[in-house]
Amino acid sequence: MAMRTTSKPSDPRVCARVRARLAPWLLAAIGLLVPGAVLAASPPPASVSAPCLPVPLARGHVADVMASGDLVLDDGSVLRPAGLGGGGAGTTVSWRAALVERVAGREIAFAAGPARDRYGRRAALIADPGATAVAEEGPTLQQALLREGLALARPEDAVLACLPAWLAAEAEARRERRALWRQLPLAAANIAALRAQQGRFTIVAGHILDVGKTARVDYLNFGRVWRQDMTGRVEAEGQASLAARGLAPADLAGRLVRLRGTLFEAGGPAITVRRAEQIELAGDAAQAPRGGGMENGAEGRVRPTGDE
Template identity: 90%
Template sequence: MATRTTSKLSDPRVRARVRASLAPWVLVAIGLLVPGTVLAASPPPSSVAAPCLPAPLARGHVAEVTAAGDLVLDDGSVLRPAGLAGGGAGTAVSWRAALAGRVAGREIAFAAGPARDRYGRRAALIASPGAAAAEEGATLQQALLREGLAVARPEDAVLACLPAWLAAEAEARRDRRGLWRQLPLAAANIAALRAQQGRFTIVAGHILDIGKTARVDYLNFGRVWRQDMTGRVEAEGRASLTARGLASADLAGRHVRLRGTLFEAGGPAITVRRAEQIELAGNAVYASPGDAMENGAEGRARRTGDE
């Protein structure tokens, strides 16, 4: 007589164990979709929180703060304050004076890896000079963000710091300090976006829909893909979203702030390589559902399935 095999999932005890194992992932996905949530502040479910400033810290004496906001130490090495952007290009960055006032001619504590960029700089986390005991682990970058002199740029060296940094940045945004007198740029304001091509900035708007091809997911802020603002989520960005229990499709219909370097791709665009580049904004605080259509242009929507 043939023996009928029964699926293990038919056993109530097995089903209960499966539900229990899935519950944390479901809660993470739901939690990330609450208005005002910062994806950067929500690490992958499997990660363990790491300190912002690793120990031990190196020490050095600052001989000069350059116009670009870099620190030149007495030994000739150059430190780039990691994770800062938006301070200007071609002239002194907006945080240069504040940075020089805090560290020029003084000894600093910092953490920097051995890798150097094409300018010979090492990306560094810089301890805030004279930080109170209650703020142990505070960084100089965090202080500059709180003053609105810069915006946070997600990069490998700063991911553990981002929750605190974005909280500091939010204070500057609420009080419209510094750069936040002009930021975020409205996704519907195509002229303003094109004026910032090649620069790191923050764009706010309503994602109307998601276009999808084999290689790229498109976060469409408007109907005219040859003109309107678009976020491009490629393989690296897809993987980063997946690590947080999300997919690009989950962002459809959401108000977001998107940070990154603007470039032209038939319209202004930002490539999303990290989930930390996306912040879910509250309703109508930075954009309303109609904002993305205000340019009045006509054209066809981006096709999905091919390019």
């Protein structure tokens, strides 16, 4: 089994002290000390001017809203509101009632590509029917749900141009502790709570104590013992996404972050980081998670390397 090692062979105690002294200067230089900063705030140049809602928009009449939150149109096609996560897995999603209220039996404007997933659904950006006007800069239905705290923003190809506005709406719900945010984010130190959400998209918050590295994977370690504690796994796709923003996984060591993704078990709870947009820098201890808090030993920690 591959062993996680740090990037330098030096005494880990010395490395930790050096990183602690240098990190604030390095992070300030690359703009990561802004409270609540999101790595998505600095997308690759190609996406800067992309509209959220591409025009022209298609139109369709919503015949039904499924328990999964998918919209069934009169012509039998099925739209999956792109970029939403959280709020249920294998059950009725938390935003279904809001969708029924807003769009059931009504005509909607949307943008969806021709590709269908294995369930026959097309991922769609949907104009907010409650908005005064529909335009490429206008609000989406997804943004409205995020503002109410009924869903979480899930980074995916179709929604990257929308993410800045969506994350701002989500932040409003978080500040007001609306709906899902009464329990979120989950504390990285609360292993029992994380395991209860296995297989679900959620948000985990805590300090990244250090960053381990193997030939293929960088490990964002939230705890002392990687075989039982929370870990973010950054493989080639995630490494490339961070590099596109001038970052490396090692730059995140010592930071308080919110990490979004689907939890799975890998000798401890884990989330695979495929996009920089999955990582939000929380900024300060005042925004630490509730229910388990910061007791993952962020201060004065000496982490063994390799097998434990």
